[in-house]
Amino acid sequence: MRFLIISILVTILFFANLFFGAVNISPEEVTASLLGIGNLSDTVRFIVIESRLPQAITALLAGAGLAVAGLLMQTSFRNPLAGPSVLGISSGASLGVAIVSLLLGGTLSWGSLSWTGNAAIILGALVGSLSIMGILLLLSTRLKNHLMLLIVGMLTGYLTSSVVSLLSSMATAGSLQGFVFWGMGTFSNVSLSKLPIFSGLTLVGLAMALLLAKPLNILLLGDNYARNLGLNLNHVRNILLLSTGLLTAIITAYCGPVAFIGLAMPHVARLIFRSDNHWKLIPASMLCGAGVCLGCNLLSVIPDTVIPINALTPIVGVPVILYVILRRR
Amino acid sequence: MKISFSLSLIVALSLLASCGGGNASSSSASQSRGDAREMPMSHARLIKISQRGSITEVEIRNPWDTATLLRSYWLVPRDSVVENIPNDISVIRTPVKKSVIFTGVHAALVNELGHGECLSGICDVDYVSDTSLKTYIKKGVITDCGNYQTPNIEKIISLDPEVILLSPYEGNSVSPKLATLGIPIVECADYMESTPLGRAEWIKFYGRLIGEGQRADSLFREVENKYQKLKESVSVAKTKPTVLFDRIYGNAWYVPEKSSTTSRFITDAGGRNPFDYLEKSGSTPLSSEEVLLKAGNADYWLIRHAGENISYKSLASDNPVYPRFKPYKDGKIYTCNTTQTGVFDQAAFHPELLLEELVAILHPEVSDSKYQNRYYFQLEK
Numbered sequence: 198m199r200f201l202i203i204s205i206l207v208t209i210l211f212f213a214n215l216f217f218g219a220v221n222i223s224p225e226e227v228t229a230s231l232l233g234i235g236n237l238s239d240t241v242r243f244i245v246i247e248s249r250l251p252q253a254i255t256a257l258l259a260g261a262g263l264a265v266a267g268l269l270m271q272t273s274f275r276n277p278l279a280g281p282s283v284l285g286i287s288s289g290a291s292l293g294v295a296i297v298s299l300l301l302g303g304t305l306s307w308g309s310l311s312w313t314g315n316a317a318i319i320l321g322a323l324v325g326s327l328s329i330m331g332i333l334l335l336l337s338t339r340l341k342n343h344l345m346l347l348i349v350g351m352l353t354g355y356l357t358s359s360v361v362s363l364l365s366s367m368a369t370a371g372s373l374q375g376f377v378f379w380g381m382g383t384f385s386n387v388s389l390s391k392l393p394i395f396s397g398l399t400l401v402g403l404a405m406a407l408l409l410a411k412p413l414n415i416l417l418l419g420d421n422y423a424r425n426l427g428l429n430l431n432h433v434r435n436i437l438l439l440s441t442g443l444l445t446a447i448i449t450a451y452c453g454p455v456a457f458i459g460l461a462m463p464h465v466a467r468l469i470f471r472s473d474n475h476w477k478l479i480p481a482s483m484l485c486g487a488g489v490c491l492g493c494n495l496l497s498v499i500p501d502t503v504i505p506i507n508a509l510t511p512i513v514g515v516p517v518i519l520y521v522i523l524r525r526r
Numbered sequence: 527m528k529i530s531f532s533l534s535l536i537v538a539l540s541l542l543a544s545c546g547g548g549n550a551s552s553s554s555a556s557q558s559r560g561d562a563r564e565m566p567m568s569h570a571r572l573i574k575i576s577q578r579g580s581i582t583e584v585e586i587r588n589p590w591d592t593a594t595l596l597r598s599y600w601l602v603p604r605d606s607v608v609e610n611i612p613n614d615i616s617v618i619r620t621p622v623k624k625s626v627i628f629t630g631v632h633a634a635l636v637n638e639l640g641h642g643e644c645l646s647g648i649c650d651v652d653y654v655s656d657t658s659l660k661t662y663i664k665k666g667v668i669t670d671c672g673n674y675q676t677p678n679i680e681k682i683i684s685l686d687p688e689v690i691l692l693s694p695y696e697g698n699s700v701s702p703k704l705a706t707l708g709i710p711i712v713e714c715a716d717y718m719e720s721t722p723l724g725r726a727e728w729i730k731f732y733g734r735l736i737g738e739g740q741r742a743d744s745l746f747r748e749v750e751n752k753y754q755k756l757k758e759s760v761s762v763a764k765t766k767p768t769v770l771f772d773r774i775y776g777n778a779w780y781v782p783e784k785s786s787t788t789s790r791f792i793t794d795a796g797g798r799n800p801f802d803y804l805e806k807s808g809s810t811p812l813s814s815e816e817v818l819l820k821a822g823n824a825d826y827w828l829i830r831h832a833g834e835n836i837s838y839k840s841l842a843s844d845n846p847v848y849p850r851f852k853p854y855k856d857g858k859i860y861t862c863n864t865t866q867t868g869v870f871d872q873a874a875f876h877p878e879l880l881l882e883e884l885v886a887i888l889h890p891e892v893s894d895s896k897y898q899n900r901y902y903f904q905l906e907k
Contacts (some may be wrong), residue, residue: 247847313844314836369865375832501804
């Protein structure tokens with residue numbers, strides 16, 4: 198029942214994102230462009246199909262992915278304040294973007310290939326975040342427990358942010374602008390042509406997360422108990438890293454470091470479903486994350502101005518976290 | 527309306543003057559120095575210059591709260607003696623022989639007025655576009671005083687300047703450490719003027735600082751004449767092409783509002799800003815949908831950038847919205863590398879150069895066919 202209500206809410210928000218935007222397009226025109234019928238102006242069709250639709254799908258998937266990544270981290274570290282960023286993967290993305298836009302002047306070349314603009318930024322973020330994920334995977338075979346992984350992740354985060362501040366202090370105003378705007382987060386960077394690759398990879402990450410539902414339920418009982426039940430902890434940890442890493446890397450690369458969704462949405466899911474069962478929590482977090490991101494995206498394009506996504510997500514995220522902290526007292 | 531405004535201004539000013547009872551000594555001092563002769567300013571709104579005997583009195587209005595003053599200065603010739611200086615007045619001995627100028631644009635102006643030798647230090651040397659200044663910095667004649675936000679105070683002290691010129695920004699105009707040095711600080715709020723000529727008129731003030739009042743006045747007259755002539759030249763043009771500026775950053779496209787300098791330049795160059803329904807004087811972030819709807823049919827698209835490679839192909843891969851714009855289809859995109867061309871520096875006190883270029887782009891029918899572009903170059907398809 199609760200699932201049904203939330204699913205309906207998410208669906209409504211999704212369509213609201215298609216019907217409402219910065220400019221007024223009548224519901225008939227939106228429907229006609231979605232169905233590909235009628236005699237519409239090229240601009241209207243473009244706005245609905247190539248601007249609003251990919252943006253709504255991106256918000257949906259990014260929200261779902263970040264919330265799940267947060268949930269996985271919170272369960273595996275047994276820490277309610279963990280989020281997708283604790284592993285340092287999103288700081289890896291920042292580092293990649295900082296190197297591309299601040300050090301290399303926004304152009305990335307490899308032999309005869311060269312990327313500029315958004316493509317260079319996305320590539321930089323991907324290389325940065327995936328390398329941090331690779332390092333973590335390598336280390337995870339040597340590290341005995343999750344706590345060590347957490348510490349390594351946080352240290353990587355500090356290290357990358359020190360390099361980022363060094364690069365920013367030396368950068369020119371123009372290139373700094375590009376970097377700062379990437380950090381504000383947006384769901385509008387994924388165009389219709391890039392959508393298949395973005396959604397494909399995100400869906401793989403989400404599917405891997407679903408596979409983890411059973412082992413995560415067992416992990417809740419404690420590492421030793423899980424081992425006794427025949428669970429291969431290393432194996433689980435690697436899938437966990439891969440899933441979280443992939444989701445965080447892809448979403449951060451395309452949307453920038455979207456704040457608070459991963460941290461707050463698993464708590465919202467727990468509050469609504471009052472359960473620790475991951476078969477429920479994983480899809481519930483996905484729906485909550487998707488819903489909130491769609492809502493923020495809708496609010497970000499109020500008429501005559503645009504608000505950055507990261508200015509909106511904490512407004513939702515902070516009260517939730519405060520509530521959780523106060524309740525745990 | 528205007529009359530009642532100026533009346534209330536007079537009332538307010540006289541009230542202010544009567545409130546300053548503690549400054550009785552200063553008012554008597556100014557009386558004994560004779561009457562002030564105010565210099566007419568034809569475009570600048572934030573600065574007032576008056577001559578009282580040998581002393582030039584300068585008042586800079588607070589751009590963020592125009593009812594108050596940001597700073598007041600007395601420019602006093604080196605050999606004269608002044609007494610009874612009110613507390614809120616900074617006294618600058620002129621002509622200034624040694625100065626630290628934070629911004630390349632003001633340093634370039636001082637150099638243009640023929641006094642490059644009084645530049646001891648500059649901040650943010652990476653942004654200096656003036657070639658002769660670049661050589662001075664390279665040779666070490668002008669010291670690099672570090673970053674604008676966190677200047678190297680020790681270097682500044684060691685240069686022993688008589689005055690520091692910096693651009694103030696809202697809320698935090700002067701760093702507390704700089705303020706304690708006891709060196710007069712000139713707050714160059716010229717960039718807050720709402721018209722290109724208003725900003726350029728500040729030349730008169732900067733010229734007086736280095737003892738080149740006459741030369742500065744004639745330089746400004748020249749700038750003003752050229753600017754007005756260009757503006758008149760397009761008044762006969764039959765069309766008013768619409769001009770779109772820049773591109774998307776993050777999730778927003780920052781567009782110029784009606785009273786912004788960018789918008790004034792477009793209007794003065796005989797063009798139209800598609801966003802002049804936005805009344806204010808800065809820029810507004812809009813979504814790409816809205817920009818497409820309001821400016822999709824623009825005639826020209828001018829993109830300012832910091833040096834990255836821009837091509838029709840890279841624009842299309844950056845965002846599928848770009849190829850939807852008419853200038854993209856018609857091949858009427860112009861790009862300007864702001865760091866290399868020094869457009870911001872030069873347009874500050876030589877707005878006629880930028881206007882000439884914009885007129886050449888928007889109205890080739892009225893401009894000199896031999897004109898060579900300085901800032902904006904047509905992007906090759």
